[in-house]
Amino acid sequence: xxxxxxxxxxxxxxxxxxxxxxxxxxxxxxxxxxxxxxxxxxxxxxxxxxxxxxxxxxxxxxxxxxxxxxxxxxxxxxxxxxxxxxxxxxxxxxxxxxxxxxxxxxxxxxxxxxxxxxxxxxxxxxxxxxxxxxxxxxxxxxxxxxxxxxxxxxxxxxxxxxxxxxxxxxxxxxxxxxxxxxxxxxxxxxxxxxxxxxxxxxxxxxxxxxxxxxxxxxxxxxxxxxxxx
Amino acid sequence: xxxxxxxxxxxxxxxxxxxxxxxxxxxxxxxxxxxxxxxxxxxxxxxxxxxxxxxxxxxxxxxxxxxxxxxxxxxxxxxxxxxxxxxxxxxxxxxxxxxxx
Numbered sequence: 001x002x003x004x005x006x007x008x009x010x011x012x013x014x015x016x017x018x019x020x021x022x023x024x025x026x027x028x029x030x031x032x033x034x035x036x037x038x039x040x041x042x043x044x045x046x047x048x049x050x051x052x053x054x055x056x057x058x059x060x061x062x063x064x065x066x067x068x069x070x071x072x073x074x075x076x077x078x079x080x081x082x083x084x085x086x087x088x089x090x091x092x093x094x095x096x097x098x099x100x101x102x103x104x105x106x107x108x109x110x111x112x113x114x115x116x117x118x119x120x121x122x123x124x125x126x127x128x129x130x131x132x133x134x135x136x137x138x139x140x141x142x143x144x145x146x147x148x149x150x151x152x153x154x155x156x157x158x159x160x161x162x163x164x165x166x167x168x169x170x171x172x173x174x175x176x177x178x179x180x181x182x183x184x185x186x187x188x189x190x191x192x193x194x195x196x197x198x199x200x201x202x203x204x205x206x207x208x209x210x211x212x213x214x215x216x217x218x219x220x221x222x223x224x225x226x227x228x229x
Numbered sequence: 230x231x232x233x234x235x236x237x238x239x240x241x242x243x244x245x246x247x248x249x250x251x252x253x254x255x256x257x258x259x260x261x262x263x264x265x266x267x268x269x270x271x272x273x274x275x276x277x278x279x280x281x282x283x284x285x286x287x288x289x290x291x292x293x294x295x296x297x298x299x300x301x302x303x304x305x306x307x308x309x310x311x312x313x314x315x316x317x318x319x320x321x322x323x324x325x326x327x328x329x330x
């Protein structure tokens with residue numbers, strides 16, 4: 001399907017500028033994405049993620065999705081990545097990620113093989129299958145009027161109910177974040193936090209090992225959690 | 230006029246694959262989260278491209294909802310990660326096998 005020409009852009013041919021913008025943005029996006037998964041420091045990964053998100057925002061502008069480009073920069077680069085950096089700094093995990101041993105043998109080559117197979121399958125299917133059928137009724141993306149106006153008209157008429165549901169989702173997310181980050185209350189047992197998750201295996205392990213552990217006392221709390229995992 | 234849609238769709242497919250491979254390769258849960266964000270952005274780029282190709286604003290509306298859901302997901306996911314890190318010092322996904330049967 002040929003792309004529908006936009007009204008406020010009278011030149012129909014692909015200019016050198018557009019090709020250059022796409023090429024530079026694609027290079028930035030791919031380099032940033034590879035940097036995210038290749039950087040050993042999580043802080044570097046977060047900064048590479050910012051680079052990728054900016055490249056995608058440029059491509060949004062290139063495709064006349066101006067509002068989404070602005071929101072992409074504000075929400076992703078301004079909020080989400082900052083949240084990532086906050087958590088990285090808060091937890092103190094900004095040391096180098098040790099990639100020494102593989103707990104799962106052969107995971108890395110298998111991951112690369114799965115990735116290559118998935119990409120080739122995706123490109124193959126994109127060249128073969130195209131969805132046909134009735135067009136959506138959300139409204140035209142091109143034509144006169146600004147992008148913000150058309151997007152707002154679509155959001156507040158056709159997609160009004162999903163728009164309201166997203167507000168409920170945001171409230172749920174806020175409540176969930178508060179509940180998750182709340183410290184345990186004082187009436188809970190004030191034991192050290194490292195052993196707080198371990199007591200579950202302890203009561204059931206002594207029954208399983210009563211015969212070998214008959215010499216020592218029944219609880220045997222020290223050696224069991226290491227052997228139980 | 231910008232370039233044709235297949236260029237953008239191919240770039241989005243490559244970006245999605247990089248995110249998926251990173252999700253499989255890395256063990257740091259924060260980096261795995263960033264890879265999920267990469268995959269979401271690849272899908273966003275696909276939706277905007279289709280919105281331009283089909284001359285339909287619905288794709289951009291869907292990108293808006295994806296942004297909201299991604300923000301909510303990051304908030305809750307990072308809350309879970311902080312809660313886990315407060316209990317134990319493991320930084321990798323291999324340490325989080327408490328729920329394993």
